[in-house]
Amino acid sequence: MPRSSRALRLAAVPASALLLLATAACGGPDPGTGDSGPEAGTTGDAGAFPVTIAHKYGSTTIKSEPERIVTVGLTDQDAVLALGEVPVGTTEWLGGYKGAIGPWAQDELGGAKAPTVLKDTGTGPQVERIAALKPDLILALYGGLTKEQYASLSAFAPVVAQPKEHNDYGVPWQEQTRTVGRALGKAEEAAKAVESVEAKIAATADEHPGFKGTTAVMATPYEGIFVFGSQDPRSRVLTGLGFAMPDGLDSAIGDKFGAGISKERTDLLDQGAVVWIVGDVAKDAQKLHGDASYKDLKVVKEGREVFVDETSDFGHATSFVSVLSLPYVVERLAPQLAAAVDGSPSTKVEQPTS
Structure with a gap:
């Protein structure tokens, strides 16, 4: 991916040449399954899992609370941090920040170890590096995963891809946050975080x-x-x-x-x-x-x-x-x-x- 926000994502090309590690994988495509998982839950709440989340390539079931989260979506790390978790890996887009964590998110990182930074250079996610992090959840909501890339990543961890209802790189921040909340078993916390920010924006609009x-x-x-x-x-x-x-x-x-x-x-x-x-x-x-x-x-x-x-x-x-x-x-x-x-x-x- 180009680092410049002017270049945006225009140079990104589908990585059709990626080797498919497997197609019958954990959290793999299931076009016939709807988004039927629980709508609420908190960390440690057994009722929050399993949860099934629909996306562009079908649906993914997360069986238990994830502990090693990798964000392939270019901004997904912020939603994870907002809910009190720290990814083990993030994907760098812009800024060159340590751990790909911007200054607006540093308070949420606190004293935790910065995530390993991955790069998307236009040929898709670094599959081998991601696999080496041993993730039990891969988030790719704010992104443009191809079906082949999704299948490759799904070979070793559940993958939540971009929603089918929106353009690639078009997921609203509210939906991104709520979806990450469901994936982490923190739906209630996610809803509160969204409401808090929406209230701040509404107050500014009123001013x-x-x-x-x-x-x-x-x-x-x-x-x-x-x-x-x-x-x-x-x-x-x-x-x-x-x-x-x-x-x-x-x-x-x-x-x-x-x-x-x-x-x-x-x-x-x-x-x-x-x-x-x-x-x-x-x-x-x-x-x-x-x-x-x-x-x-x-x-x-x-x-x-x-x-x-x-x-x-x-x-x-x-x-x-x-x-x-x-x-x-x-x-x-x-x-x-x-x-x-x-x-x-x-x-x-x-x-x-x-």
Whole structure:
């Protein structure tokens, strides 16, 4: 996977060449089985297991409380940490943090040993390294596992893949957290964690009534202009705060988390606010403002742009969109959005100071 959030997951390719270790494996595909496991449980509660969780490739049954968790999903570690567990292995996406644990999640890690960091370089999960960690649960919710990769990993541990109801890399953070809660036997704790963060987001939205119904979009200057669709977690940060997605956004993007747009479709950017995720705020803003197809839009002339430095902790957290990163993001993003939509072009949208 590209480390840059501008590169996103665009260079990821299916690892069809992966050797299938086995197909009849623990937690393997069972397309005919529904999501019929218990809805609640806590660690040590015998009633929480076995639990069956449906996903894109069928369903997976977790027979007992997992003790060695590996996260293949790029942000799944935050949900695990939020529920009081520490993975033995995590998959690095961005930030280069020790254990792939961002600063917004350090309190939950506490004094525990940092997980072993795995990498997804575009050819899929490191199957042999994951197997060496002897996992008894592999989480791949925020990801894009292929069926072959799923089968390979399922050869040695139950795997919870991405949900079939959403695009790859499109699982909502709430569903991600609740699903991890069920897999760990901590459904009640997960529900409370989701409710707590949703309450914080709702309170922020109430503090900024100007957000409600205002159209907004997230984009990045990757190989031209790349716009995130409504199913991308970054876009859901905006809708959670009360913003609305532009009409025609998803029809222009298709069934993906986002896509590059032509210069003829920069109208998708001319909204109540546009949030740019950029590698260098000053340079990228200057380049965008020199683009004839963009510079004359009202969103530019009326100062309704927000720039997020993707190389900062704030930028990393903005792309992470997890139960732990969201409070960190909203605290910093909301003041920027408020300045952008206040109706005064002279209001400067400041960068967060921490």
